[in-house]
Amino acid sequence: MDEALLRSLTPSVLAVLVRRGADFAAAEDAVQEALVEAVRRWPDDPPRDAKGWLVTVAWRKFVDATRADAARRRREGRVEEEPAPGPAPSVDDTLQLYFLCAHPSLTPSSAVALTLRAVGGLTTRQIAEAYLVPEATMAQRISRAKRTVSGVRFDRPGDVATVLRVLYLVFNEGYSGDIDLAAEAIRLTRQLAAAIDHPEVAGLLALMLLHHARRAARTAPDGSLVPLAEQDRGRWDTKAIGEGIDILQKALARDRLGEYQAQAAIAALHADAPTTAETDWAQIVEWYDELAALVDSPVVLLNRAVAIGEAHGPRAGLAALAELNDSLPRHTAVAAYLHERDGDLEKAAALYAEAAHKSSNLPERAHLTRQAARLNAGRRA
Amino acid sequence: MAKYLLLKHYRGAPASVNDVPMDQWTPEEIAAHAQYMDDFAARLEKSGEYVEGRALTPEGTFVRYDGEGRPPVTDGPFAETKDLIAGWMVIDVDSYERALELAAELSAAPGAGGKPVQEWLEVRPFMAEHCTTTE
Numbered sequence: 001m002d003e004a005l006l007r008s009l010t011p012s013v014l015a016v017l018v019r020r021g022a023d024f025a026a027a028e029d030a031v032q033e034a035l036v037e038a039v040r041r042w043p044d045d046p047p048r049d050a051k052g053w054l055v056t057v058a059w060r061k062f063v064d065a066t067r068a069d070a071a072r073r074r075r076e077g078r079v080e081e082e083p084a085p086g087p088a089p090s091v092d093d094t095l096q097l098y099f100l101c102a103h104p105s106l107t108p109s110s111a112v113a114l115t116l117r118a119v120g121g122l123t124t125r126q127i128a129e130a131y132l133v134p135e136a137t138m139a140q141r142i143s144r145a146k147r148t149v150s151g152v153r154f155d156r157p158g159d160v161a162t163v164l165r166v167l168y169l170v171f172n173e174g175y176s177g178d179i180d181l182a183a184e185a186i187r188l189t190r191q192l193a194a195a196i197d198h199p200e201v202a203g204l205l206a207l208m209l210l211h212h213a214r215r216a217a218r219t220a221p222d223g224s225l226v227p228l229a230e231q232d233r234g235r236w237d238t239k240a241i242g243e244g245i246d247i248l249q250k251a252l253a254r255d256r257l258g259e260y261q262a263q264a265a266i267a268a269l270h271a272d273a274p275t276t277a278e279t280d281w282a283q284i285v286e287w288y289d290e291l292a293a294l295v296d297s298p299v300v301l302l303n304r305a306v307a308i309g310e311a312h313g314p315r316a317g318l319a320a321l322a323e324l325n326d327s328l329p330r331h332t333a334v335a336a337y338l339h340e341r342d343g344d345l346e347k348a349a350a351l352y353a354e355a356a357h358k359s360s361n362l363p364e365r366a367h368l369t370r371q372a373a374r375l376n377a378g379r380r381a
Numbered sequence: 382m383a384k385y386l387l388l389k390h391y392r393g394a395p396a397s398v399n400d401v402p403m404d405q406w407t408p409e410e411i412a413a414h415a416q417y418m419d420d421f422a423a424r425l426e427k428s429g430e431y432v433e434g435r436a437l438t439p440e441g442t443f444v445r446y447d448g449e450g451r452p453p454v455t456d457g458p459f460a461e462t463k464d465l466i467a468g469w470m471v472i473d474v475d476s477y478e479r480a481l482e483l484a485a486e487l488s489a490a491p492g493a494g495g496k497p498v499q500e501w502l503e504v505r506p507f508m509a510e511h512c513t514t515t516e
Binding site: 133 | 382384425426427428429430431432433473474475506508509510511
């Protein structure tokens with residue numbers, strides 16, 4: 001049984017229930033139960049119409065739960081066994097679910113959890129494992145999120161930017177446990193791109209594909225980080241790169257630039273280059289200028305300083321770096337790199353060690369420590 | 382969406398504001414303190430922010446490898462001057478500010494006279510274990 005196919009039906013099945021008048025929280029629970037039942041029953045007894053089967057079973061679960069609930073409260077159940085057909089669900093319904101799950105009233109962690117469950121069709125246990133928290137904690141996080149959005153009208157259009165932020169958060173979480181969140185984020189962004197024609201959605205999809213294409217080359221067999229310049233470019237996924245560039249070019253042609261398209265353009269220039277030296281650094285600097293005009297982010301300016309160092313020499317990079325606040329995360333690491341390129345190995349080694357001490361990321365700290373050790377060993381030799 | 386460790390000390394933290402040793406409390410005060418801790422953990426589970434919590438005994442020893450085929454060397458019990466961890470709670474929250482807020486709430490557990498202990502807790506961010514996409 002194709003679990004990805006099963007999960008891809010989640011948002012449309014959920015939308016059918018909500019359109020029929022079920023409240024979002026109860027409908028979402030019912031769809032989860034139907035998914036669990038599908039996993040159990042489909043291998044022996046595959047349905048002819050997968051979506052129809054899910055809708056029928058989910059609706060029955062919803063009716064049963066509502067009845068039980070009503071009986072418990074000694075109230076009259078109002079739910080009809082045979083619902084009115086209601087309007088046919090469309091791709092718009094899927095879009096509404098994305099908006100609802102990324103609603104601005106939710107905290108980032110709640111929006112992420114709700115999106116993965118209600119749109120992605122993952123179980124609470126899978127989401128809990130991916131984020132390394134107990135299942136009970138994740139269950140509460142999801143049910144609180146559902147309560148938070150319970151009063152939100154389902155047919156009101158939301159802000160695409162909030163949805164993209166949530167999907168990018170999921171992508172950046174990487175993978176732990178048996179769920180590959182980066183791949184899941186790509187799947188959800190692809191599904192969103194099919195539901196709405198928006199250059200920034202395309203831009204984010206392109207960005208994810210271009211980054212994901214380099215994932216295998218980014219880690220050494222021992223788990224350590226391999227910087228871009230040292231990556232074996234033969235291990236990059238050229239198919240994903242091709243698709244990312246294709247999507248990006250179509251988006252850029254619409255002349256509505258946004259932060260994700262600009263980031264994807266930078267990633268595309270890296271992906272296109274046969275070596276670091278042959279990278280079009282001048283054009284990368286131009287894209288960083290565009291990006292800096294779009295978002296107020298010190299990380300962008302730090303990366304821009306690195307690009308300037310490659311395009312116009314380490315001294316120019318250091319000059320760009322000098323304009324930035326040295327308390328920024330990774331400022332010291334960038335300074336170390338540029339001083340090394342400039343030939344001041346003693347200073348670079350000291351800065352790498354300092355950057356390692358300041359780092360709050362395990363693989364990054366190990367990488368910076370190795371850089372310091374490499375330079376120190378070289379100077380002793 | 383980051384994890385923090387809230388560390389509670391037997392020794393080594395600055396003195397609490399309401400610094401009466403627990404053996405001087407009334408049984409009711411001790412019960413109220415334990416109840417507050419349980420309620421706190423339950424509240425965090427409900428808010429979707431709880432990861433785990435454990436308490437440690439005060440006994441402990443230093444251990445080290447002493448070469449091939451030799452038994453481990455131990456050195457203990459700990460000296461009176463050593464910083465001594467009493468227990469921890471791990472939380473998963475959206476911001477550093479939220480971590481501080483929760484630590485302060487935990488520090489408000491009632492002690493002698495029913496007043497908050499105002500114990501000093503150590504808040505330590507977890508290291509991220511994977512790299513983000515910036516290159």
